[in-house]
Structure formats: C-alpha cells, structure tokens
Amino acid sequence: MSKGKQIGYIRVSTVDQSTDRQLDGVELDKVFTDKASGKDTARPQLQAALDYLRDGDTLMVHSMDRLARNTEDLLRMVRELTERHVTVVFVKDAMTFSGDRKNPQQHLMMTMLAGFAQFERALIRERQREGIAIAKANGVYKGRKPALTPEQITTLRERAANGEPKATIARDLGISRETLYQYLRQPTAV
Missing domain, CATH: 1.10.10 (Arc Repressor Mutant, subunit A)
Incomplete structure (x- = not known):
C-alpha cells in the first residue's frame, strides 16, 4: 500500500440519489462528493480532489463511470494521475492503476472497460429516446412542465x-x- 492518503471521490447524478452505497466500507482519509450528471463538465468536487491529490496518494472511486464522462476523458485522467504517482482504484471493477509501466494489461483493461461503459450509456440513452417516442405516440408523454405560469x-x-x-x-x-x-x-x- 502507498505511503500517502486514501482519497475518495463520489458522484451521484441527482440531488436525491444516495451516496451511501459508493465506497461503503472503504477506509478513507478524505472524501469529495459531487451531485452532478456525468456529462456535466462542472464538477467542482472532482477538481478539488484532483488538486488535493499528492505523490503516493490513492484515489478511490466506486466505478469508472463515476469518474469520467467518456473513454477519452477516463484514459486522460487516469494517465495524468498515474504520471503524478497517484494510484487510482475502481472499487466495483476491482481495478487498480498505478504508474507501473511494466503492466500494459492495466491500460488494455481500462480501455476495454471504459469502452463498454460508454457503449452501455449510449444504449441506455437510445432506449430512453425510444420509450419517450412510444409514450408520445400513445399520448402519455406530456414533457417537462413549463418553468413559468x-x-x-x-x-x-x-x-x-x-x-x-x-x-x-x-x-x-x-x-x-x-x-x-x-x-x-x-x-x-x-
């Protein structure tokens, strides 16, 4: 285990979602929590966590989709962290990434898993669009309520x-x- 601190990053998509199940039972020195969509680029607590991390620290994240918006973003973020000698651990995926250049399997696995996660999110969005189209055709979908009277x-x-x-x-x-x-x-x- 590294000599540094164990820092947790938690992200939930909506204000009413619970952060309880993410990193439950993981011993952490400090936790940063964002309540924002993964597609949202404004995630102040993620930025604060990235600024806080130091050489030898470990960033603990529930899963890859909690950290990054897409595969490219994930690869860049993990690469930049490991270059700073920060270890990144995805608890649910049981994956650990460090600056160990002798382990090309780490990079391959991360690329494949991130690609699958991005593909899965695209499928979910497509199913959601199809569901809305069917609901509209059946006269069930009314859309969002107007913001003003x-x-x-x-x-x-x-x-x-x-x-x-x-x-x-x-x-x-x-x-x-x-x-x-x-x-x-x-x-x-x-």
Missing part, C-alpha cells in the same frame, strides 16, 4: 418589450437566459 410569461414579455435587460428578467424569474429567449420566440396566445 402564463402570468409570468406575460410579465416577462412586457418587461422585455420595455427594454429591461434580459439577464435581469431571467434572474428575477429564476430561469436561464436561454429559457427566457425560448419564451420570447413562442407565439403569443390570442
């Missing part, structure tokens, strides 16, 4: 027509500027 939309349009800055309107209504522009592009009800 009809009264708020009227107010939004009036404020925009009066020349008020779009960023201010969006902030006051708790929506993004893109959502504001989508409301402005919609035809007004007569």
Whole structure:
C-alpha cells in the first residue's frame, strides 16, 4: 500500500440519489462528493480532489463511470494521475492503476472497460429516446412542465418589450437566459 492518503471521490447524478452505497466500507482519509450528471463538465468536487491529490496518494472511486464522462476523458485522467504517482482504484471493477509501466494489461483493461461503459450509456440513452417516442405516440408523454405560469410569461414579455435587460428578467424569474429567449420566440396566445 502507498505511503500517502486514501482519497475518495463520489458522484451521484441527482440531488436525491444516495451516496451511501459508493465506497461503503472503504477506509478513507478524505472524501469529495459531487451531485452532478456525468456529462456535466462542472464538477467542482472532482477538481478539488484532483488538486488535493499528492505523490503516493490513492484515489478511490466506486466505478469508472463515476469518474469520467467518456473513454477519452477516463484514459486522460487516469494517465495524468498515474504520471503524478497517484494510484487510482475502481472499487466495483476491482481495478487498480498505478504508474507501473511494466503492466500494459492495466491500460488494455481500462480501455476495454471504459469502452463498454460508454457503449452501455449510449444504449441506455437510445432506449430512453425510444420509450419517450412510444409514450408520445400513445399520448402519455406530456414533457417537462413549463418553468413559468402564463402570468409570468406575460410579465416577462412586457418587461422585455420595455427594454429591461434580459439577464435581469431571467434572474428575477429564476430561469436561464436561454429559457427566457425560448419564451420570447413562442407565439403569443390570442
């Protein structure tokens, strides 16, 4: 075992998902937790963990898909960490990667497993799209609820027509500027 610290990184996709099952029973010196989608590039706790890690430390992660967004991202991140003499352990996958250049099987296994994980995520997205299409065809899928009430939309349009800055309107209504522009592009009800 290395002389450094054991650092845990946990990521769950939604605020209501539990972090309990990830790294359960693993002894850690420090844990960093993000509640963000894997496709989200803004994962402040991952960045904090990467900045915190030092030569000889071990980064413990539940599984490969918790660490990186895709195969390329995973390979780059693990390569950069092992070059810094940080060992990366994927607990669920029972895989350990270190800077050991004498073990090309490590790189091969990581590439294959990451590729399978990326393929699996693509299949899940495709099944989700198919399910939504079927639900829409059957009249079951209603889509996401509108962010604003009809009264708020009227107010939004009036404020925009009066020349008020779009960023201010969006902030006051708790929506993004893109959502504001989508409301402005919609035809007004007569």
